[in-house]
Amino acid sequence: MEVELRGITKRFGPVVANSDVNLTIRPGEILGLLGENGAGKTTLMNILSGLYRADEGEIIIDGKTVDFDGPGDAIAAGIGMVHQHFMLVPVFTVAENVVLGVEPVGALDRLDIEAARRQVTDISTQYGLEVDPNAIIEEIPVGLQQRVEIIKVLFRSADVIVFDEPTAVLTPQEVTEFFGIIRSLRDAGKALVFITHKLHEVLEVADRISVLRAGQIVGEGDPKTSTDAELAELMVGRPVRFTVEKSPRKPGETVLDVKDLHVLNERDEVAVDGVSFEVRSGEVVGIAGVQGNGQTELVEAITGLRMPIEGTIAFEGHDITRASARERHRSGMAHIPEDRQRSGIIGTFNIAENMVLDTYYDDRYSSGINLRWPDIYRSTAEIVTDFDVRTNSVFSLANHLSGGNQQKLVVARELSRDIKMMVASQPTRGVDVGSIEYIHKRIIESRDEGDGVLIVSTELDEIMGLSDRILVMFRGRIVAEFEGGKAGIQEIGLAMAGAGAAA
């Protein structure tokens, strides 16, 4: 099934999200779709999948113009989308999620759950998408949740499948598996669109590349001959530096001192198993590791979102092991959480409200009785400009920002306060190459001003680029420590895989 988007234009009030876009999606092909944050990728694909209606232009399927009056029509026409932010029901099983809305019915119009399970298993086997149909969504890793989204789309017989930043939340191992899946879908004759901010990924897996900038198609890349640097320049309209520039660190006093920390996870299993380390003023400490090795729980304990069962945390010489998240925050600990939608922003609040979410009681913003809104709006406008959060107004709802711009909003808020320590989890998740360059620069500036910085990231490049010291976490413990700039990717990778760790 071949799909042609012809002359698509979409406006949101004064914002032109797509402007006269022409794009063809062919069967048996993976089309890589690139573009900076807010370029209009998700909007364009939401139009294709019937969530939005274009203001101008046509969707043509196998030569016939179609008119989608909602996602149901697009699904019926064979178009499926795996969204940037998953849309599964956390407390339902895999099978229940897959058949949601199109349940097979048995006797007395009851849900035939056996049939549902069987159908899920059939699709799993056919495309190598292994997953237990009885597993509860919230209890399985993100990589598997994504498989469920793919099975859901296949269950509705999609011939065209759009993947909106599928790899942003995956471990390297899961990315490799995902590439296997998307290739097998291509070989089965499906037409695929793959959106990502990781340029090497499109170069590896795409057959063709199209680049959007400010709502328009600005060029094509050829996966066989294009380079990262060319694609980056096409995306953002200027050359991008991929390496972080920094002077040698000048570590001062200890800012954060973690001693023999033990933390349990959601299921009451030991997630952090006796971790000790310190972060000094003026240094960046990076924690490398494959997702799920205790990093999340460690950060939650440090930022006050989860009580440790043993051990202590001191911040600037004070024991804060039992202090609330707000107390830590007030005393100068900033936090960029790993999941922006769950704990970074409130989507139905506007940008300015989100900017002062945790500082509104500050003298700067509050008289003690009233909030100083004009000051809040003015300061938000400045920060939004500094961090290049793409929006036409500080009164826009955070929900209406593109995914990467939501992330930039969180980073901007946390980096623009007067802080002593930054705890950043996956700080550049979903952010385009140009903005990554800027965020990294600001993190290094924060270090050079004497803040302590703790970075937790599953992106090894990011850890290696930023860190003065690198700690590797494996199964709840710190299994290796490296001097930044000295260790090779191989060495760190091996430690991440548990080589040399006591079993």
Ligand SMILES: Nc1ncnc2c1ncn2[C@@H]1O[C@H](COP(=O)(O)OP(=O)(O)OP(=O)(O)O)[C@@H](O)[C@H]1O
């Ligand atoms: N529902 C909406 N209401 C208002 N503006 C919107 C809405 N959805 C998107 N926009 C705006 O349209 C533009 C394009 O956003 P879109 O989400 O398509 O970007 P994107 O290319 O997917 O970016 P990212 O890489 O950050 O995900 C942005 O300026 C965004 O703020």
Ligand SMILES: [Mg+2]
């Ligand atoms: Mg998007």
